[in-house]
Amino acid sequence: MKSHDLIIVGAGLSGMRAALEGVRAKIDVAIVTKIHPLRSHSCAAQGGINAAIDPRDSWESHAFDTVKGSDYIGDEDAIRIMCEEAPKVVLEMDRMGTPFSRQETGTIAQRAFGGANFDRTCYSADRTGQVLLHTLWEQLVKSGVKVYEECQIFKVVTDKEKHAVGVVAYDIKTGDVFPIRGKAVLICTGGYGRVYVSSTNATSCTGDGMALSMRAGAALGDMEFVQFHPTGLRTSGILVTEGARGEGGILINANGERFMGKYAPSKLELASRDVVSRAEQTEILEGRGRDGAIFLDLRHLGAQKILERLPQIRELAIDLEGVDPINDPIPVRPTLHYSMGGIRTDKYGESKVKGLWSAGEAACVSVHGANRLGGNSLLDTIVFGKVTGKQVSEYVAKEKSLRDFPESAVKEVKDTIADLMGRPDKGLRPSDLLKRMATEMNLYIGVFREPKTMQKVLDQFPGFREDYKRIHLDDKSTTFNVDLLRAIELRNLIDLGECITRGAIAREESRGAHSRVDFPKRDDAKWRKHTLANWNEDKGEVVLSYEPVRTLGIKEYEPKERVY
Numbered sequence: 001m002k003s004h005d006l007i008i009v010g011a012g013l014s015g016m017r018a019a020l021e022g023v024r025a026k027i028d029v030a031i032v033t034k035i036h037p038l039r040s041h042s043c044a045a046q047g048g049i050n051a052a053i054d055p056r057d058s059w060e061s062h063a064f065d066t067v068k069g070s071d072y073i074g075d076e077d078a079i080r081i082m083c084e085e086a087p088k089v090v091l092e093m094d095r096m097g098t099p100f101s102r103q104e105t106g107t108i109a110q111r112a113f114g115g116a117n118f119d120r121t122c123y124s125a126d127r128t129g130q131v132l133l134h135t136l137w138e139q140l141v142k143s144g145v146k147v148y149e150e151c152q153i154f155k156v157v158t159d160k161e162k163h164a165v166g167v168v169a170y171d172i173k174t175g176d177v178f179p180i181r182g183k184a185v186l187i188c189t190g191g192y193g194r195v196y197v198s199s200t201n202a203t204s205c206t207g208d209g210m211a212l213s214m215r216a217g218a219a220l221g222d223m224e225f226v227q228f229h230p231t232g233l234r235t236s237g238i239l240v241t242e243g244a245r246g247e248g249g250i251l252i253n254a255n256g257e258r259f260m261g262k263y264a265p266s267k268l269e270l271a272s273r274d275v276v277s278r279a280e281q282t283e284i285l286e287g288r289g290r291d292g293a294i295f296l297d298l299r300h301l302g303a304q305k306i307l308e309r310l311p312q313i314r315e316l317a318i319d320l321e322g323v324d325p326i327n328d329p330i331p332v333r334p335t336l337h338y339s340m341g342g343i344r345t346d347k348y349g350e351s352k353v354k355g356l357w358s359a360g361e362a363a364c365v366s367v368h369g370a371n372r373l374g375g376n377s378l379l380d381t382i383v384f385g386k387v388t389g390k391q392v393s394e395y396v397a398k399e400k401s402l403r404d405f406p407e408s409a410v411k412e413v414k415d416t417i418a419d420l421m422g423r424p425d426k427g428l429r430p431s432d433l434l435k436r437m438a439t440e441m442n443l444y445i446g447v448f449r450e451p452k453t454m455q456k457v458l459d460q461f462p463g464f465r466e467d468y469k470r471i472h473l474d475d476k477s478t479t480f481n482v483d484l485l486r487a488i489e490l491r492n493l494i495d496l497g498e499c500i501t502r503g504a505i506a507r508e509e510s511r512g513a514h515s516r517v518d519f520p521k522r523d524d525a526k527w528r529k530h531t532l533a534n535w536n537e538d539k540g541e542v543v544l545s546y547e548p549v550r551t552l553g554i555k556e557y558e559p560k561e562r563v564y
């Protein structure tokens, strides 16, 4: 059986940064990834990464902005770790060769991002994720880390003592199913954007690691907090970076009026994302949008600035909306972007399942609470890739031997595949079922949430699960059978959709990205706590529990009204 000290699932920024710590600790580390590492969704990140590297700024100020941005539900210990580490990890990436954009003086350029009191977002034009990913990949190639490329995990495996002992992987190239045994498993599988029909996320963002970890006994934290980015392109949902507003872009409605003054008089377009998304949605609902969109206006920036700082955005607008931002405003709307929730961990990334760890968007450490600040996710991946990678490496170094791996886990996966492959050629297509669920999620578990319509969505989940038993595959081959992969991913997406919906119905307040029309105010007395979603095998559904926020008793972090 293939065995390693540490199995990292996911080769995005968090997985690769964690692997580097494993290499440094001289443990045997392997990465499993369903797509080529350089295609990991981190490569789509455009706008930048936050770090207080300017002497006029401070990590404490960054931490304050993050606590406030989280709407006072982020864990303060983890937030302080992230913000204090930020300058160190960004300067380390710079030394490794990341080609950051520069100021005239030669120092790393920084731009304004929403919810921040200082222009602290370091960037490389509008392709920051891509350059960071390439830099880490170079380091890993150099170190010779074992990478199981185009291998998708179908199961996180635990033993009788509920201790994580490895994964069952499916080789997409050959159709082989094989176990990988490890002293610890670190889940870095990114977000679940495909739960929603309109998303800035790639098709690979199916939250596999979250759902499989929940089935293995981990809790998922704060799943109801789903970030809608204010500027997804109207038609495709593809992202226009917040950096476009950071460079001076403004939002206008169909009447040509700049409207953010009504909603966030001081920060305007650079208020935090939940605030801007709600403002846009209100304009659209009150009839001041056009075709379900409002507009991002960059014209006043001038051709030179747009070509220099936002070249990719210009191309996307031309190719996908048919407008050149040098001459015309871009139609945009709030679009699913980021998952604040994920595998619930302590401040070092360890879940409640012994031997199971998580970092990056798959995890809920929780540094983003109810609303993530732009530029803080890339930072989360690099900081907690490093911190968790170091902690888990120390953990496996102390584990003397590998534990037994139950062979039944491999059989279970093989049986699932055989069942899907063996179904009659008639029935439901996985994509049709997904579209039905994801459309409901978009319509009713979106920017504004109403109890009745949310309940209607929740009531459909038993039906979604029944329908899942009727899906059929057109492709029965063993090589690059995307049909099979989509079917496996669909079960994960249904699990996650249920977690989000249940959490949203239960949370009777408005906080950060969770906005209830019937409970418009934040309720700290009752709801300043984390939601935990747990899989109940007997009921065949998700059940909720709660735990307190990790606070530090710092006066500055006490909850206040959040105004921008």
Ligand SMILES: Cc1cc2nc3c(=O)[nH]c(=O)nc-3n(C[C@H](O)[C@H](O)[C@H](O)COP(=O)(O)OP(=O)(O)OC[C@H]3O[C@@H](n4cnc5c(N)ncnc54)[C@H](O)[C@@H]3O)c2cc1C
Binding pocket: 009, 010, 011, 012, 013, 014, 015, 032, 033, 034, 035, 036, 037, 040, 041, 042, 043, 044, 045, 046, 047, 048, 049, 050, 128, 129, 151, 152, 153, 154, 188, 189, 190, 191, 200, 201, 202, 204, 208, 209, 239, 241, 337, 338, 359, 360, 361, 362, 374, 375, 376, 377, 378, 379, 381
């Ligand atoms: C369009 C866009 C722009 C963004 N811009 C910014 C920005 O400017 N600043 C910022 O801070 N944040 C930004 N974000 C958010 C940020 O990019 C992501 O949150 C972050 O990069 C996620 O990194 P990750 O390492 O957690 O996961 P990912 O980079 O998504 O990697 C996931 C990895 O897991 C693997 N995987 C998944 N499932 C399986 C499985 N079952 N088996 C094996 N492997 C699996 C994949 O192959 C992949 O390698 C942006 C997000 C989007 C969508």
